[in-house]
Amino acid sequence: PVVFSHSSCRTTANHPRNVPDDVLARLPENGGVVMINFFSGFVVPEATQIYNERFAMTRELEAQFPDDEAEVDRRLAAWAIKNPMPRGTIHHVLDHIEHAVEIAGPDHVGLGSDYDGVSVLPTQLDDASTYPYLTQGLLDRGYSEVVIKKILGENALRVFREVENEAKRLAEVATTP
Numbered sequence: 001p002v003v004f005s006h007s008s009c010r011t012t013a014n015h016p017r018n019v020p021d022d023v024l025a026r027l028p029e030n031g032g033v034v035m036i037n038f039f040s041g042f043v044v045p046e047a048t049q050i051y052n053e054r055f056a057m058t059r060e061l062e063a064q065f066p067d068d069e070a071e072v073d074r075r076l077a078a079w080a081i082k083n084p085m086p087r088g089t090i091h092h093v094l095d096h097i098e099h100a101v102e103i104a105g106p107d108h109v110g111l112g113s114d115y116d117g118v119s120v121l122p123t124q125l126d127d128a129s130t131y132p133y134l135t136q137g138l139l140d141r142g143y144s145e146v147v148i149k150k151i152l153g154e155n156a157l158r159v160f161r162e163v164e165n166e167a168k169r170l171a172e173v174a175t176t177p
Contacts, residue, residue, distance in 0.1 A: 001030050001031040001032040001033065001159045001162050001163065002027065002030055002032035002033075003032060003033055003035065003156075003159055003163075004019050004032070004033070004034040004035060004112075005035045005112050006035060006037045006112040006114050006117075007019045007034055007035065007036070007037060007042075007112065008034075008036050008037050008042045008043050008093075008096040008100075009021075009024065009034075009036075009096045009099045009100055009103075011099060012043070012045070012092075012095055012096050012099050013042060013043050013044060013045045013047075013048040013092075013096070014045070014048055014049075014052075015041065015042050015048045015051065015052065017037075017042060018042055019034050019100075021103050024100060024103040024104040024108075025103050025104065027104040027105075027108040028104065028105055028107070028108055031107075031108075031158075031159065031162060032108060032159065033108050033109065033110045033155045033156055033158075033159045034100050034104060034108065034109055034110070035110040035111055035112025035156065036093060036096045036097050036100060036109065036110070036111055036112060037112050037113065037114050037118075038093055038111075038113045038114060038115070038118070038121050038122060038125050039114055039117075039118035039119075039120065039121070040085055040086065040087050040088050040092075040118075040120040040121060040122055041085060041118070041120065043088060043092045043093055043095075043096055043122065044085075044086055044087070044088030044092045044122065046086050046088075047085045047086050047087075047088060047120065050083050050084075050085050050086075051085060053083065054076070054079070054080065054083070057076065057079055058072070058076060061075050061076060085120045087120055087121065087122050087123055088122040088123070089122050089123045089124065090122055090123065090124040090125050090130075090133055090134065090137055091122075091137070092122050093122055093125060093134070094134070094137045094138065094141065097109060097138070097151060098141060101143075101147075101151075106143075106147040106150055106151070107150060107155060107158075108155065109150075109151050109155060110150075110151060110152075110153065110155045110156040111134075111151065111152065111153075111156075113125075113128070115127060115128060131152070134152075135148055135152065138151065
């Protein structure tokens with residue numbers, strides 16, 4: 001199965017790291033899962049625009065100052081002060097979850113929060129202690145407990161088991177004369 005471990009939905013927030021709908025729709029073919037990331041730069045449309053602009057600015061500055069990393073960092077910091085990334089809210093993440101469920105189905109959506117690797121998170125999603133807010137948000141949007149359990153971890157665990165089983169099968173095939 002294919003795992004998009006830290007991606008969200010490109011239709012909901014246009015970032016190249018996010019998964020387009022045609023790919024989301026194919027996840028059921030192989031049992032894969034998209035793990036919705038919480039980084040504001042991937043889930044909040046306005047933040048995605050700023051993040052994309054920052055990436056382009058970084059490229060320009062690196063080309064302009066190829067041997068001066070400190071100058072690149074200084075100018076990027078000044079740019080970031082003038083272009084703050086909006087945090088967004090938990091509802092942005094819930095929108096991505098909902099879109100992924102609509103396109104890929106409830107068996108192919110999980111959470112890839114990325115708490116240890118991002119700088120800006122939506123309000124009400126500051127750390128793992130806020131997962132109950134996600135659960136409540138999904139309940140409020142009409143999701144059943146069965147589907148919520150899948151999104152919160154069962155789908156990812158299923159995929160990991162399938163990958164482990166395939167690895168064992170391939171190891172046996174490789175050692176069979």
